Amino acid sequence: MPTTPKPMSYATGLVLVLSAGVIWSVMGLGVRLIGNASAFQILFYRSLGVLPCLFLLLAWTSGGHPLRALGRARWASILGGLGLVAAFMGSIIGFKNTSIANASFLFATTPLHAAILGRLVLGEPVRPATWAAILIAAFGIGLMVYEGISLGQLYGNAAALTSALGFACFTIALRWEPSGDSLPATFFGGLYTCIASGAVVVLNGDNLMISAPDASIAFGLGFIVLSGGLTLYTLGSRVIPAAELPLLTLAEVVLGPIWVFLVIGEQVGRLTLLGGAIVLLGLAASALAGLWQDRRGQTRTGAVIA
Numbered sequence: 478m479p480t481t482p483k484p485m486s487y488a489t490g491l492v493l494v495l496s497a498g499v500i501w502s503v504m505g506l507g508v509r510l511i512g513n514a515s516a517f518q519i520l521f522y523r524s525l526g527v528l529p530c531l532f533l534l535l536a537w538t539s540g541g542h543p544l545r546a547l548g549r550a551r552w553a554s555i556l557g558g559l560g561l562v563a564a565f566m567g568s569i570i571g572f573k574n575t576s577i578a579n580a581s582f583l584f585a586t587t588p589l590h591a592a593i594l595g596r597l598v599l600g601e602p603v604r605p606a607t608w609a610a611i612l613i614a615a616f617g618i619g620l621m622v623y624e625g626i627s628l629g630q631l632y633g634n635a636a637a638l639t640s641a642l643g644f645a646c647f648t649i650a651l652r653w654e655p656s657g658d659s660l661p662a663t664f665f666g667g668l669y670t671c672i673a674s675g676a677v678v679v680l681n682g683d684n685l686m687i688s689a690p691d692a693s694i695a696f697g698l699g700f701i702v703l704s705g706g707l708t709l710y711t712l713g714s715r716v717i718p719a720a721e722l723p724l725l726t727l728a729e730v731v732l733g734p735i736w737v738f739l740v741i742g743e744q745v746g747r748l749t750l751l752g753g754a755i756v757l758l759g760l761a762a763s764a765l766a767g768l769w770q771d772r773r774g775q776t777r778t779g780a781v782i783a
Contacts, residue, residue, distance in 0.1 A: 484716075485712075485715060485716050486716065487716055487717070487770075489713075489716070490712075490713040490714075490715065490716035490717045491713070491717065491725065492713075493709040493710070493712050493713030494709065494710055494713035494714070494717055494722060494725040494726060495725055495726070495728060495760075496706075496709050497705075497706040497707070497708075497709040497710040497713065497726055498706070498725065498726035498727065498728035498729040498732075499728055499729070499732060500702055500705050500706040500709070501702065501703070501706040501726065501729045501733075502728065502729040502730075502731075502732035502733045502735075502736060503702055503733075503736055504568070504572075504698060504702055504703070504729075504733070505572050505577035505580065505581060505733045505734075505736070505737055506577070506733070506736045506737050506740055506741075507694055507695075507697070507698045507702065508569065508572040508573065508577075508698070509572075509577065509737055509741055509743070510694055510740075510741075511691045511694050511695060512688060512690065512691050513687070513688065513691065514687045514688070514691040514692075514695065515573075515678070515681075515683060516566075516569045516570045516572075516573045516574075517566075517569075517674045517677045517678045517681070517683075518674075518678055518683065518685070518687050518691075518695075519569050519573075519691075519695045519698075520565060520566060520569050520670055520671075520674035521671060521674040521675045521678060521685060521695075522687070522691075522692050522695035522696050522699070523565075523569070523695045523696065523698045523699035523703060524565070524667050524668075524670045524671030524674060524699060525671060525696060525699065526695070526696035526697060526698065526699025526700035526701075526703070526704070527667040527699035527700065527703045527704045527707070528664070528667050528668060528671065528699075529700070530699075530700050530704035530708075531660065531663055531664045531667060531704055531707070531708075532664065534660060534704075534708055535547070535660050535661070535664060538660060546660070546661060547661050547664065547665075549661075550661035550662070550665070553650045553653040553662070554650065554661040554662035554665060555662075555665060556646070556650050556662075557646070557647045557649075557650025557651060557653075557662030557663075557665070557666065558647075558661075558662050558663075558664070558665025558666040558668070558669050559646075559665075559666075559669065560643045560644065560645075560646030560647035560649075560650060560666070561643065561644070561647045561662070561663065561665075561666025561667070561669070561670065562643065562666060562669045562670050562673060563639055563640065563642065563643025563646070564640045564641075564643035564644040564647060564666075565640075565643075565666065565667075565670045566636075566639075566640070566643075566670065566673070566674070567636045567637060567638070567639040567640025567641075567643060568580070568584065568636075568637070568640040570632075570633065570636035571583065571584075571633050571634070571636040571637030571640055572633075573633070574630060574632050574633030574636065575630040575633030575634055575637065576630070576734075576743065577733055577734055577737045577743060578621065578733075578734040578737075578743075578745060578749060579622070579630060579633070579634060579637070580633065580634075580636075580637040581729065581730045581733040581734060582618050582621045582622045582730060582752075583622070583634055583637035583638050583640075583641060584637055584640055584641050584644075584729070584730060585614065585618050585641070585727050585730040585756070586618070586638065586641045587641040587642075587644050587645050587648070587726075588611050588614065588645075588721075588727070589611060589615065590641060590642050590645035590646075591645040591648045591649065591722065592607070592608070592611060594645055594646065594648075594649045595648075595649055595652065595718070598649050598653065599649065599652055599653060601652070601718055603718075604718075604766065604770070606762065606763060606766035607718070607721055607763055607766070609762065610759040610760070610762045610763035610766075611759070612759075613755060613756075613758055613759035613762065614727055614755070614756045614759035614760070616752075616755060617751075617752040617753065617754070617755030617756040617758075617759065618730070618752060618756065619752070620748045620749075620751055620752035620755065621748060621749045621752035621753065623748060624746045624747075624748035624749055624752075647662065647666065648714070648722050650662055651711060651714040651722075652714065652718075660711055662711075663707050663708075663711055667699075667703075710722070710726070721763055725760060725763065727756050727757075727759070727760055728757075728760065730753075730756060731753040731756055731757060734749060734753075735753075
């Protein structure tokens with residue numbers, strides 16, 4: 478007799494989303510290792526890398542019918558894909574036009590956008606512990622930005638903030654999608670970005686043919702880093718509230734500058750390290766509060782933790 482699969486627990490979703498942040502944290506280092514390619518050339522090849530991986534994942538989750546799954550996508554998935562275009566483009570432009578640390582810190586404003594949008598669009602309540610964790614993280618981010626931000630990098634900083642808003646919109650779309658299948662939105666985001674970035678490259682008079690090392694790194698960032706993180710993030714989003722999703726991926730903000738420092742020597746100041754520790758404190762507080770509430774609810778209903 479077939480058994481009904483157990484629903485995903487908060488703890489499992491927590492691990493998935495945290496792991497996504499760790500994987501994404503190497504993105505800035507990868508961009509720094511690329512030689513002469515422009516931001517939009519990087520976006521084009523990174524999108525080429527992410528598309529086949531996501532298509533295979535769609536095929537697996539849809540029982541071998543990925544096109545049918547894409548055809549069933551609602552407006553939430555389409556809008557979520559557009560949000561990812563802003564997130565993808567803003568992140569690479571930010572990395573190319575400001576320091577990895579500055580861009581990463583500004584990406585971390587995503588929870589503030591998501592909390593507000595989640596309340597306005599979805600009517601999702603935000604737990605007091607989540608608001609407290611956001612405030613703690615915001616204080617840590619403030620310390621890091623105070624030390625590292627530069628007025629001469631306005632374009633890169635604005636792009637990073639746009640990326641944060643775009644990713645918040647994607648996060649809300651994942652929670653809004655009535656079918657519960659968030660992978661189409663992710664695929665659409667990669668497809669839209671590939672088309673848009675390729676068009677920008679051509680319109681700017683540049684060449685889509687770049688050096689083999691640059692193309693390989695950019696493709697790998699899509700196929701391994703971006704696809705792997707997005708897969709874990711979209712799966713974990715099924716059980717994590719919208720305001721908490723980007724908060725849990727703040728590990729990306731803390732680890733990103735560290736990888737760049739360790740590999741190529743990009744400096745990280747004392748306030749950056751202190752702010753990173755405070756951000757981790759906010760992450761831990763949110764995670765522990767969520768686990769406690771999840772276990773408490775399951776104890777009351779007699780549910781079994783998967």
